[in-house]
Amino acid sequence: MAAPDSKQGGAVDFFEEAGRGTVRGVEQFGYGATLVWQTIYWVFMGRFRQQRVRAAPIFAEAMEAGIRAIPIIAILSMTIGIMLALQGIHALKAFGAEQQVVLGVALGITREFAPLITGILVAGRSGSALAARLATMTISQEIDALRSMGIDPVRFLVVPAMLAMAVMVPVLVVMADFVALLGAGLYIAPEINITMAAYIDQTLAAISVDDVMHGVSKSAIFGVLITVVGIVDGSSVTGGAEGVGRVTTASVVHGISAIVLTDMVFVFAATR
Amino acid sequence: MSEAAATTTAASESDAEIVIEVRDLVTHYGDRKILDGVSMDIRRGEIMVIMGGSGSGKSTLLRHLIRLERKTSGTIKLLGREVDDMSDHEFYAFCRKLGVAFQGGALFSSMSVGDNVMLPLREHTNLDRTTMEIMVRLKLQVVDLAIAEKLMPAELSGGMIKRAALARSIIMDPALLFCDEPSAGLDPVVSSALDELILQLRDAMGMTVVAVTHELDSAFRIADRITVLDRGKILEIGTVDEVRNSKNDRIQALLTRRFEEEELDAEEYIRRLVGEKQDG
Numbered sequence: 001m002a003a004p005d006s007k008q009g010g011a012v013d014f015f016e017e018a019g020r021g022t023v024r025g026v027e028q029f030g031y032g033a034t035l036v037w038q039t040i041y042w043v044f045m046g047r048f049r050q051q052r053v054r055a056a057p058i059f060a061e062a063m064e065a066g067i068r069a070i071p072i073i074a075i076l077s078m079t080i081g082i083m084l085a086l087q088g089i090h091a092l093k094a095f096g097a098e099q100q101v102v103l104g105v106a107l108g109i110t111r112e113f114a115p116l117i118t119g120i121l122v123a124g125r126s127g128s129a130l131a132a133r134l135a136t137m138t139i140s141q142e143i144d145a146l147r148s149m150g151i152d153p154v155r156f157l158v159v160p161a162m163l164a165m166a167v168m169v170p171v172l173v174v175m176a177d178f179v180a181l182l183g184a185g186l187y188i189a190p191e192i193n194i195t196m197a198a199y200i201d202q203t204l205a206a207i208s209v210d211d212v213m214h215g216v217s218k219s220a221i222f223g224v225l226i227t228v229v230g231i232v233d234g235s236s237v238t239g240g241a242e243g244v245g246r247v248t249t250a251s252v253v254h255g256i257s258a259i260v261l262t263d264m265v266f267v268f269a270a271t272r
Numbered sequence: 273m274s275e276a277a278a279t280t281t282a283a284s285e286s287d288a289e290i291v292i293e294v295r296d297l298v299t300h301y302g303d304r305k306i307l308d309g310v311s312m313d314i315r316r317g318e319i320m321v322i323m324g325g326s327g328s329g330k331s332t333l334l335r336h337l338i339r340l341e342r343k344t345s346g347t348i349k350l351l352g353r354e355v356d357d358m359s360d361h362e363f364y365a366f367c368r369k370l371g372v373a374f375q376g377g378a379l380f381s382s383m384s385v386g387d388n389v390m391l392p393l394r395e396h397t398n399l400d401r402t403t404m405e406i407m408v409r410l411k412l413q414v415v416d417l418a419i420a421e422k423l424m425p426a427e428l429s430g431g432m433i434k435r436a437a438l439a440r441s442i443i444m445d446p447a448l449l450f451c452d453e454p455s456a457g458l459d460p461v462v463s464s465a466l467d468e469l470i471l472q473l474r475d476a477m478g479m480t481v482v483a484v485t486h487e488l489d490s491a492f493r494i495a496d497r498i499t500v501l502d503r504g505k506i507l508e509i510g511t512v513d514e515v516r517n518s519k520n521d522r523i524q525a526l527l528t529r530r531f532e533e534e535e536l537d538a539e540e541y542i543r544r545l546v547g548e549k550q551d552g
Contacts, residue, residue, distance in 0.1 A: 050365065050396070137380075140381075144374065145378035145380075147339075148340070148370065149372075150370075151391075152360070156395075
């Protein structure tokens with residue numbers, strides 16, 4: 001008789017935990033939406049509420065999340081460009097259509113790979129740093145200190161990060177486009193016996209402004225998502241150093257998942 | 273505090289304006305009642321020490337006074353205004369009249385000591401940087417920390433962190449100063465110096481000070497009156513002598529450091545141990 005009871009208990013536990021997880025997820029989603037709304041509010045209303053959004057922290061965040069990420073994003077974009085060229089030529093060779101590789105690579109990079117790789121890198125690099133910073137500040141009562149000084153923590157901490165990310169991730173994507181296309185060109189041009197100039201001409205003919213904007217516009221959404229996930233995870237910290245580690249790891253997983261899922265929805269909406 | 277001074281202070285205080293008024297404050301964390309019908313008045317210019325054992329609710333009371341926690345019921349008035357009736361914007365503006373020195377200092381690790389102290393000025397005033405720097409140096413001199421202006425918080429000792437936090441909390445010349453465990457974790461000499469500093473601040477700047485502590489020596493040194501909390505309820509409010517001579521067994525147990533700790537179940541103990549909710 002014990003086995004069925006235990007089975008039933010396990011099922012109840014499962015559904016209870018699933019229910020709690022769902023409620024927690026909805027709460028966090030709501031909190032994230034509130035953060036976006038509050039950011040918009042403070043940008044436009046801050047000066048009237050004597051809570052001005054200052055330029056210096058935005059530039060500092062842009063420097064950290066954007067400029068300092070350039071080397072790693074350039075290296076990975078170059079690698080991705082070359083890999084896409086390799087795979088593209090390999091696949092198209094079966095049909096004797098290697099010459100068409102430029103079209104596939106150019107569209108693939110500008111519409112998908114550059115924004116996705118950039119988003120994932122920024123989530124791993126800056127989203128996790130944001131979560132760790134906020135978690136540490138929460139534990140050491142720095143957030144409480146801000147409130148007690150009459151400084152809104154969202155205006156002071158979240159707004160600069162979100163604005164910087166929303167601007168710098170698209171900028172990084174444009175750079176990633178160039179570098180990845182260059183990397184692809186370095187392999188493709190000699191491989192299919194065309195000059196670099198011809199490769200550039202074919203690339204420009206293959207892609208339109210819409211294709212570039214497709215990648216750039218969704219990367220702005222990725223920037224906002226990375227910030228929101230970092231802040232929501234960071235502020236949910238409990239415990240000490242272990243808690244900081246936990247939310248930092250969670251923010252990377254959540255950030256990348258959010259980017260990939262949003263990407264799919266964006267592509268579905270924009271291409272059908 | 274000398275006996276004569278205490279008598280003079282107590283006499284003048286009886287007529288002083290009430291600047292902090294707490295009535296029937298009740299608060300819960302989940303099902304657990306943390307504060308149970310707390311009522312107290314604090315007069316302008318006095319130093320009120322809130323004392324009690326671990327889990328007595330003293331830090332929670334402080335967090336309610338500065339609206340870091342929301343109450344279940346009751347009223348809290350600071351300088352005549354009900355804090356929970358204010359909108360966030362109103363409260364942020366009102367916070368310029370408050371100074372808070374947190375237990376661990378809560379200094380921003382990415383800023384130098386000088387920038388930490390300057391932050392409220394930078395955010396709430398339109399003063400030019402030179403003027404702000406002069407004001408910061410003055411406050412750092414008050415807390416005897418002028419040499420540390422360019423240092424980062426990580427380079428400070430425990431006592432210096434508390435002093436820097438105190439300097440930041442008084443940079444706007446607040447009417448009310450709240451200190452959470454001002455001398456906790458410090459050696460007796462540093463602790464005594466910090467207590468002296470709090471007394472000087474009150475005397476020189478006319479601030480009303482609310483200090484939460486479980487350090488008896490510190491409490492007796494700085495307090496005009498003491499509120500003794502136990503399991504979320506006020507056991508006694510009185511002068512240092514009144515508390516010392518209290519007939520209440522729990523207070524005597526606290527004074528003789530035999531305070532019986534609240535019995536906690538294992539789950540609650542673990543929750544507090546990992547700091548899920550800060551509580552005094």
